Amino acid sequence: MSSQQTLAEALLQHGVTRRGFLKYCAGLASMMALPSSMIPRIAEALENAVRPSVIWLSFQECTGCTESLTRSHSPTLESLIFNVISLDYHHTLQAASGHAAEEARINAMEKFDGQYLLLVDGSIPVKDDGVYSTIAGMTNLEMLKESAKGAAAIISVGTCAAYGGLPKANPNPTGAVSVADIIKDKPIVNVPGCPPIPVVITGVLAHFLTFGRLPDLDRDLRPLSFFGESIHDRCYRRPFYDRGQFAKTFDDEGARKGWCLYELGCKGPTTHNACATTKWNQGTSFPIQSGHPCLGCSEPDFWDAGSFYKAFTAPPINVSEAVAPVIAGGAAAGIALGLANRMKKARAERQREHFTTEDLKE
Amino acid sequence: MTTIEMLTWVRGPGLVIAIGIFLAGTLVRLIEMLMLGRRKDLSEPRNAASAKYGWRLVFTRFLPPFAASDVPAIAFLASYVFHIGLFLIVFFYVPHITVFKELIGFGWPSLPAWFIDAVTLATMIAMFVVLWHRISDKVKNYLSGFNDYYSWFITIFPIVTGYFAFHRLVLPYNDMLVIHILSVELLLISLPFTKLMHAFSFIFSRWYTGEAAGRKGIKL
């Protein structure tokens, strides 16, 4: 149940010093590309923030987003903040179940009407009236529409909620779509990634708490501060790309030397996320650093954009096979036209009348 | 359609259509042309092994024209620069080689990105010089029409969009990439039906002329 305890009080309760808290605010400011003059403002806002009610809807998802957010190796400030937000409804984390859980959701929606934040992970199946994913007898589609009505803003967590995700992959049997495909009248922030980086979530929340509005978004509704750059432009292996040094297989000399993974299918150039700078597990590593090419998981349609293991510039379909019949057709057409040309020329030769000396007089 | 969806389309179906039209069109043009045939020459040759003169001219005509008078050096210097530049950019830049590798099954060594970048800049400048000359030179202006200017445009557009994409100019990278690939596809489908066809037919035109002259004992 929600409480009127402020964040500062909650933090204090958990033994977080003021100094530690301010350090966190500084870190948050820098990650959101805000000037250091903003730090006191962030601190003040967070300190005095009344724990907002958060309703978390999990739809057609794998729970990876939740896992990402909750898997901290040690109680970090991010997870603390997350914990102290009044999470009034979350399938995995809530204590209640069954009717009680649904009741909790409805109550929170009524009590904090217009103020609660709606977080969604997982895609929403719409085919066949949305029967492919239901909770408590209600389709995801219905639940989303109902829950969105009183929300102050919606955060689509993970690529499934943001863009449809893996369930949307060809042939999309469930008719999976994103939150933004259904809800058109509420501010939406997409925090894609499969899963997203934990601090990005909390960064968005912190921004909301500080400024009372969602951060600046790009065309795909992603916070610019985290999704403004491509992996490629921030990747530590970039010098290898520029010099043309690529790993050709997963265990060759180049791979072992840490060369660029472009030829092994890295989608870094076309993918926007903070992986290369913020990294994962408190800055430990990210896929490329571990030797695996970027999948491009924070981009829409990354699942159908071609093989994960072929360079992104390589055509995603077998062009040669598709084009072969066309070439044959072209050759045939060429020969047909060539024959027509020959016949026309032969006809002109046959039909020519001899030019005589007298014809010079005309 | 999202940008990535567009990227997937232009790299996939778009490329198939473009390459299909390009190859089919080029084949049609070449076969249509060659099947008109050439009458056998009954005169006594000075050099019966004249075919080698044909091949010889295919290569020697790459040299500057010694018999042309008063052509400003900048005009054909720019032409050399953009032709060579285009060749280097298309065939020796890593992302392009990857495409070829997928299409034909093998790749080859690349040139460093900074070098290709410099070559691209030189190529763009050369192309503008070439356009300026086409407009300002009496003869070129007189001869030029839609075919010439359209061909210029479809050639420079991929170079410029590629340059912009590389340098993250004008549009976000992914968007610029879509436009760049589309511009290449426009070039491909147009090529067989414009004067850019010379990229293939020049081999034949030079060969025929070299062979006919070589037969007479003349090294053109």
Add this chain to the structure above:
Amino acid sequence: MSVSIKKGIQAFKEQIDAPIASYFNSCVHCGLCASSCLFYVATGDPKYTPIHKLEPMRRVWKQEYTFWGRLFSKLGISKPVTDDMLDEWQDLLYDSCTLCGRCSLVCPVGNDLVYMIRKAREGMVASGHAPQGLKEGTYRAMTIGSPMGVTLKSFKKIISNVEEETGMTMPFDVQGADYLLLMSSAEIMEFYEFIGAMAKIFAQANISWTFSSETFEATNSGIQIGSSDLAAELVQRIVDGAEKLNVKYVISPECGHAYTSLRWEGPNLIGRKYNFKVVHVLELIDQLLNQGKIKMGDKHIEKLTFHDPCQIVRRGGVIDEPQHLMNKVADNYVEMSDSGKLNWCCGGGGGVSANSHADELRLKTFKIKKRQLDDTGVKTLVTSCSNCRHMLEAGLEENEMDIEVIGLSELIAEHLQTNETHQDNKQ
């Protein structure tokens, strides 16, 4: 038949072949052909750009032999070639082209423009769009046997004059002679010293040769005007005469177009190979000198330069022989700029000299030759084509230049070892 635009287009269609199609496909409008063309360089008028002269043929190629061209033509949205267009193009294809072939030297994509112009003229003739002067010359060639109207009678008169002057007999109709010598009308009328020179050379080399009373005209107006039918008939006369006399070689005299027509186009016009070989007089003289059958006596002391006739050198392939001979006969031979196969046309080839309509334009082009001559500073200009001689003399006169023009064969003959020395050597 009567001439018509339909016949003209049909002729274009017939003439277009794979090389021509490849040329039109390859042209990128670079304009380099203009910068090698005598007429553009002399006047600066872009309409003289060689590829532009071929526009009617290009249209026919496009509309008849390409997919889109045929389609647009059927849909009625392409511009057809009309009588008016060919009328407009007559000056471009005849007045401003001597078939010199310089354009084919420079085209970056290797277009053989002179080949195209030659074929394009077939369409012009079939539609009645050829210059009056050239039509008349060709008519005379067909009916009288010479474009200048020289009859056998007049030829024989000149022969008897030469015989008197030289004291040598000129053989006629000798069955089984090795060499048949042809003449161009211009040589007969204006430069008949050539006859004496040749007789001298033959005598020293001890060669059996002859004239033919049935065929003495080497030039081919049919090729200049662009009618394969007429050209074939003219070649056939030579072939008939030569094969009747059963000669081994036919000598093409100092006439440019005579060589290209007989040596290169001839067999294709009549549809078969000859039973004799064709040799250019310079090739023969060079050969005889190399074999030692004739020997040079002294050298010409004055500074000399050589004008390479287009049809013999660049288009004929007799490139080295003139240079060899000039070096053998001249003490002070100065090559003009662009000598050899790059040389500039005299302005009179390709029928232009027979086309009075082109006189003014032709004289303008002499400024290029003038520049070449001024740079050498010679007083004597050597060449080996009577049409060139004629044109050069006209140009020199117009520009008040004090330069004498002489023929190379004559020059060689003049400086041969004398008979006495030859007899001494034999002993």
